[in-house]
Amino acid sequence: MTETGADEPQHTTGADQLFGLGSRFRGFFNDPRWALAIIRATVLEAAHPQIGAALADNSTFVTHPWRRLRNTVTSLQRMSGADEEARRKEAARLNRLHSRISGTDARDRPYDAMDPAVRAWVVATLFESSVAMCRFGGQPLEQDAIEELYGEFRGYLAALDGDARHLPPTVHEFWPYYERVVAEELEHTEAMRIILYRLFDHLPAPPLLHGLPTLWAAGRALVGPVIGAVTVASLPEPFRHRAGLPELPGARTLMQSAYLGAGLARFLPEGWLRTETVLDLLALSPDSDDPRARSLRALRDRMRRAGALVRLITPLPPEPEHGDTGLRRGAEEFFATVLDQTGDGYVDWPDLAAMARELAGRLDLDEPAETRLYDAFADWWRELQTALDTDGDGRVSCREYTEAVPSLAGPALIRVAEVLFDVTDANGDQRIDAAEYRALFRRGFHRDLTGTDDAYPRGAFVRDFLSFMSGRARSTPYDPLLADA
Amino acid sequence: MTLEEVVDGSACGPAREEGRRGVPRHVACVMDGNGRWAARRSLPRTSGHRAAETTVIDVIEAARSAGVEWLSLYAFSTENWQRPGAEIDFLMRLVRRVVRKHAPLLHARGIRCRFLGVTDPRIPPPLARDFADLTTLTAGNRGMTLTVAFDHGGRRDIVAAARSLIRSGVPAEAVDERCFAAHLPFPDTPDVDLVIRTSGEQRISNFMLWQVAYAELIFSPVLWPDFRAPHFLECLHTYQRRERRFGGVRPNENGERRP
Incomplete structure (x- = not known):
């Protein structure tokens, strides 16, 4: 060179x-x-x-x-x-x-x-x-x-x-x-x-x-x-x-x-085209609490309603014999949108590393917290590999995953949840407060119910993370974090 | 639509005259008697369910034009899963057909539809999708709110509220009825004013337990597939003649409205 x-x-x-x-x-x-x-x-x-x-x-x-x-x-x-x-x-x-x-x-x-x-x-x-x-x-x-x-x-x-x-x-x-x-x-x-x-x-x-x-x-x-x-x-x-x-x-x-x-x-008025503004706007989820999302939300709601009506009035196809296909499709979708971060059809270490990278980036982690998070993800990868890689090719295919969904929440995943809690809890008071929550999810607390206390305790955090990661529950904060384009 | 309401309104008399109270704000129906209706005709139970469809649409229309603001129908309880598999499969397909068939009509009538419960994984995903679509489609409507309790259990809702309350970390002393109710599913639902149960059975069967606390109960001997708008209006009249005290000496009025 x-x-x-x-x-x-x-x-x-x-x-x-x-x-x-x-x-x-x-x-x-x-x-x-x-x-x-x-x-x-x-x-x-x-x-x-x-x-x-x-x-x-x-x-x-x-x-x-x-x-x-x-x-x-x-x-x-x-x-x-x-x-x-x-x-x-x-x-x-x-x-x-x-x-x-x-x-x-x-x-x-x-x-x-x-x-x-x-x-x-x-x-x-x-x-x-x-x-x-x-x-x-x-x-x-x-x-x-x-x-x-x-x-x-x-x-x-x-x-x-x-x-x-x-x-x-x-x-x-x-x-x-x-x-x-x-x-x-x-x-x-x-x-x-x-x-x-x-x-x-x-x-x-x-x-x-x-x-x-x-x-x-x-x-x-x-x-x-x-x-x-x-x-x-x-x-x-x-x-x-x-x-x-x-x-x-x-x-x-x-x-x-x-x-x-x-x-x-460039002849547009000053400030009309600022890369950050445009990107911020694009990354905005219509569900977010940002006032700019409102008019778009109105438009989107109208489209969604139209979509719902079209689906409802479309004549039904002949009844297919239904087995457990519903559950399986859910697992496939989770595999594609969340687990397979690189989009190559397999889950491999780079996919989990990409998750760790995204989380570390959001939280602006420094050493040694970043390495702790990566290590936790690496352990989870080994656990996944042991449990799911049945054909021994070193990676997990969508089929291997969907056939073994229930066994996903092992101890290493729980460990990931705990480490993630620790590193998100920047001030170490054992609860995620509003600012820490916003750093991770880029949105305000959105507990639908009128709790008096605006904090997210360890137990609930770990549980929500696990139910999202094992593909059991869709989640409003995690979906934009790991599944959004 | 407004003209029709005026006409129907004067016909069934929700006018607030002296000593008589108005139309109940929230009416809840336990749709009972499909099986017996079929048995009396030596038909399979499934035909009783099929015959129920007409009643459902009739009652929705009667309630709407009488000025009822909230109508809740108990379509399927958590206990109903114990029925034979074939009957459950049939019910699921029937409900899906009914929902799709009447969706445009419900929407055109300005009815806001939503489904209470619907958590069991045994509910076929296409049906859950249709429920969600109908909810989305009608979410902006400001007419009557129709709550269909499907895979619902009153105790389960209360347990879920308790869970959510504990999770939110409210101190025990701070919990009161209002605060607890805010954790129930669809916390905007007002108290039920009138429960109608058809087919002569006299039980509440785990239906919206929290909300029926002060409800008037009317047990109609008519089987659900035979129940029609006139029966429904008759129940409203009976309600209007009753005196509601809420345990005290308050004058006749509807139950508490939730924030």
Whole structure:
């Protein structure tokens, strides 16, 4: 790799100023074109064999893309914010998270999310896609602006890795590096194929639009393929060639129009398009206590009523012989929406690790609490594997799960519930108060009944968690936490 | 609809004259006698259930036009699971057909429907789905509230309320009737003013135990499949002639309204 040695240290310590309020990086953050640029960057990342393998094995982006996007944006904000302490903490968290991701790909080549060369490539794709975004949109950046931006991205890598040795020191040297990786290292990986051709065609509705499945599916059928075509057309020419990606007539014009069109949104009044606001809104569950959810809730209620009426007046099909199929379907649904976080049809350690990751992220856990939580999940995984993996292939299929549902609430799962209680109970007073509850579930206490005390004691917490996790009960707080897209 | 109400209202006389009280706010019916109705005709029990459908619709319509605000029907108790499997299967299919058949009508009549109980896993999921759909469909209606007790047990509801109360951590001294009632399922349901049980049986059979505390009880000798709107209106008249004291000397009025 481009080992450039211990170069100028001012770049690494200079991160604080580089991410100041006026930085270019932050300027892009609310630019709608950045959404397209991020997709493009993600495809380029996924085309790197190591990253592609890590994504395919561990990532939840196919089944829970909105949650993943929101976590990424929050992380980028912390990393680029003015608060140095928050940045250090986030960098440490990201490092811990990535240190848990390693393995081997389908061809037995090892991957490791901590490999510095790999991490440099991630930052490189983000930088290059930002530059390309301006170029496609018809407003190319000036040379010194590019240099400034490059400095900021190197600062980002330095904040993560401690130094930015694996990215060339200057933009001038960056381009040969970038072209070499594109030409020599990128492959047509499975993860890339999924992003380009599956993700947008099957993108689940964000929580806000859950009640409007028809509307969502119609919009997706139209927009999904366009996003795919736009992204393909924006990829570097040599790579498209090598990966055998289709050249659709007019795709390039479409791509440039998309970037141009998205760029026009900058003429909207200040504050209309803030990434955080949009994402917050999308992640909002219509059941939440947020006032913004109200008008949508009204619309959704009307749709639900219409749906109920249609179902009720649809003539009944001939009576099928009913056995225990009802229970089984429930188990299958639970398997798909909650347990199989990566969406590959099996429950495996990465699925449970993804749950632990989501919980740790929500609660903003530090060490050693984070490791405790992961350990509890790891024990649960061993318990599940022992109990359910009847064919001994090391993972649990949907069929193995549905055939053995009742035996799910073993001691290790109870232990998970207890550890989760401990780490949620931030002040250690043995009850979850309103603030702690909100940190975990992102919603207020919603006990339907008029209790006088606004606290959630250990016993009730453990019981509710168990009945959700063993698939026995749907639960208003846990469903958005672990099942929402 | 309003015109009709006025006409029907004057016909059955809910007018609050001196010394007479109005229409009961909450009427609850124990629909008894389907089996005997069938036996008297040497028909299988299932045909008694089938004949009950007409009565149910008739009574709902009579109650609505008489100005009853809450009507509760005891369709299936937790004890009914002990009946033969074939009869239960038949009942489940019948109820599903009835619910689907009358859903648009109930909705058009502005009736808010909901189902009390419905917790047993033996309830076929499609039926539970239809219950949920009908509840959703009619949730916004402001006419009469129809509560169908299905897989219901009064004691079970009280136990569930006690559980929920303990879970909410209310100190023992702070528990009073009002606070306890808030933990019952559908806590907005007002006290039952009138219980009608058909077929001459004189029991309450674990039906909405908490809510019937002060209810007037009327036991009609008519079997449920033969029970019709005129019988129902007759029961309302009987109720109106009775004097309700609630153990004290309060004047005639309906039971307590819940918040």
